[in-house]
Amino acid sequence: MLTETRKTLESLRGGKAAPPPDAPEVEGVGEAADGRVKVTAGTGGRLKQVTLDPRALRMASHELGEAFVAAANAALDDLRAQAATAAADVVDTEALDARVEEIQNESLRQMQQITQALNDAVAKFNQR
DSSP: OHHHHHHHHHHHHTTOSOOOTTSOOOEEEEEETTTTEEEEEETTTEEEEEEEOGGGGGSOHHHHHHHHHHHHHHHHHHHHHHHHHHHHHHOOHHHHHHHHHHHHHHHHHHHHHHHHHHHHHHHHHHHO
């Protein structure tokens, strides 16, 4: 169980896990084509808004498509960065990870002591 907790903490640090329910709402914004295409992405990686400057409509369709993809990818990259910053503000994962490691190590020491006590009891029982 503690090993799974540590893996979860490591993934949080890497921005791979879902944010806690009480985490603040974060958004990422990306632009392309000199600001003519703007995309906003929200929590969960879903697009919230697409804004096209009227000048963008004069672009060739393939150029507009490329600009949209670039703006969306930039928005998602910004969202990941914003989410990582927000998560770091909510949870001190470094301190939490250190504490979990301490608990795990103490548990291992206690299990070794229990095992030794059981071995001693079996040895005494076998001597009789």
